[in-house]
Amino acid sequence: MTHGQSSSAKAAVIDGKAVAAEITAKVAVETGRLIEAGGLAPGLAVVLVGDDAASQVYVGAKGRKASELGFHSVQHTLPLSTSEAEVLAIVEQLNRDPAIHGILVQLPLPRHIDTSKVIEAIDPAKDVDGFHPINVGRLAIGERDRALVSCTPAGCLLLVKRVLGDDLAGKDALVIGRSNIVGKPMAQLLLQESCTVTVAHSRSRDLPELARKADIIVAAVGRPEMVRGDWVKPGAVIIDVGMNRIPAPERGEGKTRLVGDVAYDEAAAVASAITPVPGGVGPMTIAMLMANTLTAACRAAGKPEPKF
Numbered sequence: 001m002t003h004g005q006s007s008s009a010k011a012a013v014i015d016g017k018a019v020a021a022e023i024t025a026k027v028a029v030e031t032g033r034l035i036e037a038g039g040l041a042p043g044l045a046v047v048l049v050g051d052d053a054a055s056q057v058y059v060g061a062k063g064r065k066a067s068e069l070g071f072h073s074v075q076h077t078l079p080l081s082t083s084e085a086e087v088l089a090i091v092e093q094l095n096r097d098p099a100i101h102g103i104l105v106q107l108p109l110p111r112h113i114d115t116s117k118v119i120e121a122i123d124p125a126k127d128v129d130g131f132h133p134i135n136v137g138r139l140a141i142g143e144r145d146r147a148l149v150s151c152t153p154a155g156c157l158l159l160v161k162r163v164l165g166d167d168l169a170g171k172d173a174l175v176i177g178r179s180n181i182v183g184k185p186m187a188q189l190l191l192q193e194s195c196t197v198t199v200a201h202s203r204s205r206d207l208p209e210l211a212r213k214a215d216i217i218v219a220a221v222g223r224p225e226m227v228r229g230d231w232v233k234p235g236a237v238i239i240d241v242g243m244n245r246i247p248a249p250e251r252g253e254g255k256t257r258l259v260g261d262v263a264y265d266e267a268a269a270v271a272s273a274i275t276p277v278p279g280g281v282g283p284m285t286i287a288m289l290m291a292n293t294l295t296a297a298c299r300a301a302g303k304p305e306p307k308f
């Protein structure tokens, strides 16, 4: 088959929204259990600097989900003019607050604020994004059980396991993208599962050839529909982390639509399973944030933590 629309899709659609709903249902049950055992309700604080509309939507979604689950949920919305020192002071106050178990500082931060400095100010035990070097390091040395792991890659791994089962040993996995937030931790998680992991990026040579060898492809580069159908090995599992807004004149003037990093119809004709965009990885990110906040609350209470 060549490029373009295809009507012969045969891949199973991985319903991230449905899996995310299962995860959050389990978080709700386990939250009840924690409280019954004398623990505090998990507390999540989200810090947003500036008035970016998209960020406000995500932050709102996180706060709503947290309240729905019976979490204690607080939001700090700060003006764009907020200084780095002021953000650090809020983080430190949240670090000391025993009712708060998870702190999420929405990224990207304005340019006048040093992102690393803010992330490193968060108590690693409350770093529900899994971005603090302590958590990154624990994951890298194989101590996932003591770490908090970045939500998007953790969600991607759960989706892969839904399709292939828990044993991924020996699978060839290709991660496209090397960001600290997705690509690198994704590679670490797959390595921990005994996959043979390749990490490709903008300087990689012959990406299509690398992709054709992969049993698992995780695409996280932010380039709309970059992964084509003829890059995909028949039967491969494809996880599309991309969220790209592109013009959609067919929907009317000035309209846009959301597409992933994978040319969906083409890839779905060859793969065994694929995540859609939207409705794939995105909802899993929020579900894993709730799971991480519960995990942090269980650890703070000295109670056993559920496995996700």
Ligand SMILES: Nc1nc(=O)c2c([nH]1)NC[C@@H]1CN(c3ccc(C(=O)N[C@@H](CCC(=O)O)C(=O)O)cc3)C=[N+]21
Binding pocket: 058, 104, 105, 106, 107, 108, 129, 151, 258, 277, 278, 279, 280, 281, 282, 283, 284, 285, 286
């Ligand atoms: N410290 C920090 N942690 C984050 O986890 C973080 C962040 N900063 N900054 C922004 C990104 C973005 N992000 C999303 C999460 C869920 C969806 C999501 O649920 N998307 C839906 C709907 C998409 C739509 O229709 O717009 C879907 O894919 O189906 C999207 C985006 C978390 N982020």
